[in-house]
Amino acid sequence: MNGQMMQMPLLTSSLLVHAERHHGDQQVVSRRVEGDIHRYTYTDLARRTRQLAKAIVALGLGDGVRIGTLAWNGYRHMELYYAVSGAGRVLNTINPRLHADQVTYIADHAENQVLFFDLTFLPLVESIASRVKTVRHFVAMIDKDQMPASTSIPNLLCYEDLTASQDDQFTWPPLDEQEAATLCYTSGTTGNPKGVLYSHRSTLLHTFAAALPDSLNCSASDAILPVVPMFHVNAWGLPYAACMTGAKLVFPGAGLDGKSLFELFESEGVTMAAGVPTVWQGLLNHVQGLGLKFSTMRRTVIGGSACPPAMLRAFEEDYGVHVIHAWGMTELSPLGTVCAFKAKHQAQTPEQRQAVQAKQGRAVFGVDMKIVNPDGDELPCDGQQAGDLLVRGHWVVSRYFREEGTGHLQDGWFPTGDVAKIDSDGYMQITDRSKDVIKSGGEWIGSIDLENIAMAHPSVMMAACIAAKHSKWDERPLLVVVKKPGAVLSREELLAFYDGKIAKWWTPDDVVFVDTIPLGATGKVLKHRLRDQYENHLLRSA
Numbered sequence: 001m002n003g004q005m006m007q008m009p010l011l012t013s014s015l016l017v018h019a020e021r022h023h024g025d026q027q028v029v030s031r032r033v034e035g036d037i038h039r040y041t042y043t044d045l046a047r048r049t050r051q052l053a054k055a056i057v058a059l060g061l062g063d064g065v066r067i068g069t070l071a072w073n074g075y076r077h078m079e080l081y082y083a084v085s086g087a088g089r090v091l092n093t094i095n096p097r098l099h100a101d102q103v104t105y106i107a108d109h110a111e112n113q114v115l116f117f118d119l120t121f122l123p124l125v126e127s128i129a130s131r132v133k134t135v136r137h138f139v140a141m142i143d144k145d146q147m148p149a150s151t152s153i154p155n156l157l158c159y160e161d162l163t164a165s166q167d168d169q170f171t172w173p174p175l176d177e178q179e180a181a182t183l184c185y186t187s188g189t190t191g192n193p194k195g196v197l198y199s200h201r202s203t204l205l206h207t208f209a210a211a212l213p214d215s216l217n218c219s220a221s222d223a224i225l226p227v228v229p230m231f232h233v234n235a236w237g238l239p240y241a242a243c244m245t246g247a248k249l250v251f252p253g254a255g256l257d258g259k260s261l262f263e264l265f266e267s268e269g270v271t272m273a274a275g276v277p278t279v280w281q282g283l284l285n286h287v288q289g290l291g292l293k294f295s296t297m298r299r300t301v302i303g304g305s306a307c308p309p310a311m312l313r314a315f316e317e318d319y320g321v322h323v324i325h326a327w328g329m330t331e332l333s334p335l336g337t338v339c340a341f342k343a344k345h346q347a348q349t350p351e352q353r354q355a356v357q358a359k360q361g362r363a364v365f366g367v368d369m370k371i372v373n374p375d376g377d378e379l380p381c382d383g384q385q386a387g388d389l390l391v392r393g394h395w396v397v398s399r400y401f402r403e404e405g406t407g408h409l410q411d412g413w414f415p416t417g418d419v420a421k422i423d424s425d426g427y428m429q430i431t432d433r434s435k436d437v438i439k440s441g442g443e444w445i446g447s448i449d450l451e452n453i454a455m456a457h458p459s460v461m462m463a464a465c466i467a468a469k470h471s472k473w474d475e476r477p478l479l480v481v482v483k484k485p486g487a488v489l490s491r492e493e494l495l496a497f498y499d500g501k502i503a504k505w506w507t508p509d510d511v512v513f514v515d516t517i518p519l520g521a522t523g524k525v526l527k528h529r530l531r532d533q534y535e536n537h538l539l540r541s542a
């Protein structure tokens with residue numbers, strides 16, 4: 001017997017309809033490439049989004065056509081999120097920090113027919129305009145009077161003209177919820193980027209889960225600032241969760257330095273933010289340097305790379321900002337686990353609680369996970385044994401865009417490429433990416449633990465630990481370190497800092513001090529570059 005409840009497709013447009021109807025006066029604030037602060041409401045957002053959707057349809061683009069963006073976090077990008085998907089087209093947010101060849105590769109692979117871009121990226125678009133094969137229209141996301149006077153870009157349209165060319169009498173089509181809504185590419189640290197095609201249904205289910213209290217905990221009384229870019233896995237779903245919950249949205253545009261972020265936090269009463277550790281390091285340096293305090297900020301989501309315990313401690317103890325550690329991937333829309341306490345942690349000491357928070361957290365309902373050994377046998381959740389982390393769920397990729405089959409799955413589970421432990425309370429802790437594990441004399445050493453210890457040293461700004469070739473042990477850990485400005489620190493002093501914190505044989509063999517550590521397009525350490533440079537370091541110095 002079937003249930004007898006209404007059947008309504010799970011569509012992204014329904015989020016915007018909800019925000020307009022029930023939170024119409026809530027604000028969306030953006031720092032613009034024009035340099036000023038733009039402010040409007042969900043009512044304005046919904047109206048302009050309908051105009052834009054109508055304009056996109058009028059461009060004569062068919063259903064399911066891909067439309068690319070190269071843009072910062074801002075209200076126009078938000079309008080594109082909803083207009084393109086809501087109208088039955090697919091939004092492909094491209095990471096503008098990628099090399100021009102990779103941007104071209106993605107635009108071609110996605111077969112984008114339109115490319116919207118912020119003026120910051122004019123030089124990038126000029127450099128690829130004659131190379132991208134399928135783009136018919138380029139649209140500058142700017143007012144008419146600020147359009148570039150001369151440019152080599154053919155068919156250049158103005159975003160504001162395009163939007164103003166239509167009225168807002170547009171009804172969102174009742175799409176099938178399985179239809180594609182957005183397309184994101186993995187950052188392609190090795191090999192070409194791969195496309196992950198999210199459906200309306202997977203996006204909506206992910207949004208419900210992301211907003212939950214033990215998840216990102218979003219509500220109508222929040223002012224949310226996604227530092228994580230809208231080109232990095234849909235800003236971790238916050239543009240959707242904000243509409244679902246009626247939260248105020250604050251978009252930082254290109255101002256991702258500590259000073260600009262802090263100013264916006266304070267002027268807009270931001271209560272919650274989300275981003276990768278490298279961004280938070282910049283913010284902490286700024287507030288620490290000037291002795292500033294946050295007046296409204298209550299919590300921050302940190303993910304994308306492991307949150308170093310020293311950063312966690314600084315936010316929690318020095319600034320009263322609660323850290324929500326989260327783990328995910330492009331292939332997971334991105335949320336997999338979030339670190340929220342259980343009741344039994346409430347009475348624990350701050351140190352014990354921070355030890356819990358340093359883990360990547362518990363599975364969010366909708367994603368199941370397990371760890372397995374190299375034979376594929378499931379390992380116990382004892383917090384001791386580490387294995388390959390596999391996941392499955394409503395918003396986990398089943399196959400990559402334009403790739404045949406689901407051959408990469410293992411018995412229906414997606415192999416994440418991460419190595420992790422899971423404890424008896426269900427908290428997962430990433431020890432490494434499988435390709436970054438240090439294999440020393442047949443034993444595995446997790447690089448993240450070693451980095452976290454180095455990062456807790458007061459003179460260390462940033463640390464990465466890589467596998468260096470070793471004549472006796474095959475590989476041994478090598479630390480690559482950037483010191484804080486003006487800090488004096490020797491190799492011996494830093495290695496002595498490991499005493500008592502870790503098994504003696506895990507201690508890195510050597511330290512290389514450098515001025516900078518290479519970061520990829522999503523702010524993660526490019527370990528393969530460090531390996532190319534330093535993998536023979538121990539052989540040389542032996």
Ligand code: ADP
Nearest residue numbers: 186187188303304305306326327328329330430
């Ligand atoms: P890419 O894999 O192309 O770099 P993603 O942004 O999808 O792009 O990265 C996902 C990976 O990032 C995960 O597989 C994991 O290795 C790492 N990651 C994400 N969040 C965390 C975290 N909180 N702690 C440790 N690693 C993380």
